Each structure stands twice: as C-alpha cells, then as structure tokens.
Amino acid sequence: MAANRKLPETGQSTTPARALRLGVNIDHVATLRNARGGLHPDPLRAAHLAIEGGADGITAHLREDRRHISDSDITRLKNELTRPLNLEMAATDEMLDIALRHVPNACCLVPERREERTTEGGLDVRGAAKSLAPLIAKLKDAGIRVSLFVEPDIKTIEAASAVGADIVELHTGKYCHLALEHDAAGVARELERHKKAANAAASAGLEVHAGHGLTYNTVQPIARIPEVVELNIGHFLIGEAIFGGLSMAVRRMRVLMDEAREALSMRGAG
Ligand SMILES: CC(=O)[C@@H](O)[C@H](O)COP(=O)(O)O
Numbered sequence: 001m002a003a004n005r006k007l008p009e010t011g012q013s014t015t016p017a018r019a020l021r022l023g024v025n026i027d028h029v030a031t032l033r034n035a036r037g038g039l040h041p042d043p044l045r046a047a048h049l050a051i052e053g054g055a056d057g058i059t060a061h062l063r064e065d066r067r068h069i070s071d072s073d074i075t076r077l078k079n080e081l082t083r084p085l086n087l088e089m090a091a092t093d094e095m096l097d098i099a100l101r102h103v104p105n106a107c108c109l110v111p112e113r114r115e116e117r118t119t120e121g122g123l124d125v126r127g128a129a130k131s132l133a134p135l136i137a138k139l140k141d142a143g144i145r146v147s148l149f150v151e152p153d154i155k156t157i158e159a160a161s162a163v164g165a166d167i168v169e170l171h172t173g174k175y176c177h178l179a180l181e182h183d184a185a186g187v188a189r190e191l192e193r194h195k196k197a198a199n200a201a202a203s204a205g206l207e208v209h210a211g212h213g214l215t216y217n218t219v220q221p222i223a224r225i226p227e228v229v230e231l232n233i234g235h236f237l238i239g240e241a242i243f244g245g246l247s248m249a250v251r252r253m254r255v256l257m258d259e260a261r262e263a264l265s266m267r268g269a270g
C-alpha cells in the first residue's frame with residue numbers, strides 16, 4: 001500500500017462511484033468480548049464505527065459452536081444496523097431457521113468444521129448439491145440473497161450456479177497465505193485462478209464477492225478484478241484497529257487516573 005496516500009475522511013469511500021463495496025466482518029470483536037464472558041467490546045458498537053468509516057455492509061458469522069458471534073448479536077445487528085447484514089452460516093437446519101427468523105439482506109453459506117481455527121476452504125458445492133439446493137430455495141423464497149463461499153474453481157462455480165445461488169464469494173485465504181510466505185509464483189497462480197473464476201461466475205450471472213485473510217498488502221490485486229463487486233474483510237481490520245486506537249485508549253485511562261489522584265491530593269491539602 002502506498003504509505004503516504006491520503007486516507008478518506010470518515011464516512012467517505014475511496015471509490016467515488018462505490019463500484020466495489022466493503023463488508024466489514026465484526027466476528028473478532030466478539031472473540032475478544034467472549035474471552036472475558038462479558039459485554040465489552042461490543043460488536044454492534046464496532047459495526048456502527050465500521051459504517052462511520054465507510055463500510056457498505058456488516059458481515060457476521062454465527063458459527064455452530066458460537067465461538068464469537070452470539071444469537072443475540074444477530075438480533076441486535078438485524079434490529080439496529082443501518083446497512084445490509086450479511087449473515088455467514090453453515091448450511092444446516094438450525095441456521096436456516098435462524099436466518100428465516102431474522103431475514104438478513106444476504107446469507108453466505110460456508111463450510112464449518114468444529115475443530116478448525118478458521119474457515120479453511122470453500123464449500124463442496126458439487127458434493128452437497130442435493131442438500132444445498134432446497135436450503136437455498138427456502139432462503140431465496142424469504143427474500144434473502146444467497147451467497148456460497150467457494151474456492152476459485154470453475155467446476156465449483158458452475159455447481160453454484162446450478163444449485164441456484166445468487167452470489168459466489170471467492171475464498172482468498174490461500175492467496176493471502178502465499179503472499180505472507182512471499183511465494184510470488186504461488187500468488188500469481190492464485191490470482192489467475194481468482195480472475196478466471198470471477199469471469200466464469202459473472203458469465204453465469206452470479207454476483208462475485210471475495211474475502212478471507214485480506215490485508216492492506218493483499219487487497220489491491222483482488223480489488224482490481226473487475227467482476228468482483230464486494231469484499232468482506234474482518235480479522236485484519238480488527239487487528240489494525242488495536243494499533244490505531246490503543247494509544248488513544250491509554251491516554252484516556254491516564255487522564256482518568258491522574259484526575260483521581262489530583263482530587264486525592266487536593267483533599268489531603270484541604
Ligand atoms: C467465512 C469467513 O471467512 C469468516 O466468517 C471468517 O471465517 C470469520 O472468522 P473465523 O473463521 O475465525 O470464524
């Protein structure tokens with residue numbers, strides 16, 4: 001990223017036409033909250049700040065094991081958000097019921113394995129076509145746009161179209177991992193796969209999104225793929241927010257502590 005580039009003012013986008021939407025994933029605010037079992041930090045407050053910063057929508061992944069986002073987070077997000085909610089979820093009956101109760105703007109169906117650290121690959125759309133098709137139909141009947149989180153693979157894209165998805169979200173995790181490893185050949189290969197998959201998806205009439213693991217260093221080659229109209233980014237942004245906000249938070253705590261001590265010494269003097 002160009003280090004000296006002027007950052008947009010609050011609420012402004014760098015793309016005047018807003019041709020490329022940004023969905024901010026707030027799961028990891030909930031991860032931090034859940035570490036203490038309390039209410040702080042609140043993912044909804046983070047969602048409002050993300051919107052203030054220019055997010056076009058909010059993404060939240062209600063995992064089956066509820067490791068971060070909770071059911072009540074989804075209720076609050078749905079009731080209070082001023083921008084579209086993209087609910088990421090496993091393709092299960094339990095999650096289908098929840099989605100039909102809340103009717104988010106979109107549902108992104110993702111593969112889940114209880115023991116995984118994060119979503120490690122895309123949906124096996126071909127293998128699960130029989131169970132996916134009716135579930136997708138029920139979501140669409142309720143007016144929910146349906147996205148499938150997939151590897152950038154042509155056969156999978158074709159299967160996504162065949163089962164009735166509106167959108168595919170290309171899993172950029174492998175591309176980002178190779179970038180972290182400084183594997184230039186691997187990065188080039190993955191980018192090519194994303195370009196071909198995005199083109200195939202758009203030709204099949206699918207809307208194209210992308211996300212997972214994106215950072216300041218990896219976002220631009222993906223953002224330059226013309227068929228991609230939305231990126232969903234979470235973990236890196238929440239991590240960066242610590243560095244952007246920690247100094248301010250410490251300063252505020254310092255002021256409160258110093259004020260308390262000043263009051264103490266005034267009392268002592270009086
Ligand atoms: C599907 C996806 O990429 C995000 O929901 C991401 O997975 C969120 O983080 P966790 O994988 O840690 O739940």
Ligand SMILES: NCC(=O)COP(=O)(O)O
Binds near residue numbers: 149169211236
């Ligand atoms: N679907 C991808 C997503 O929502 C964000 O993934 P990450 O940036 O948290 O890795």
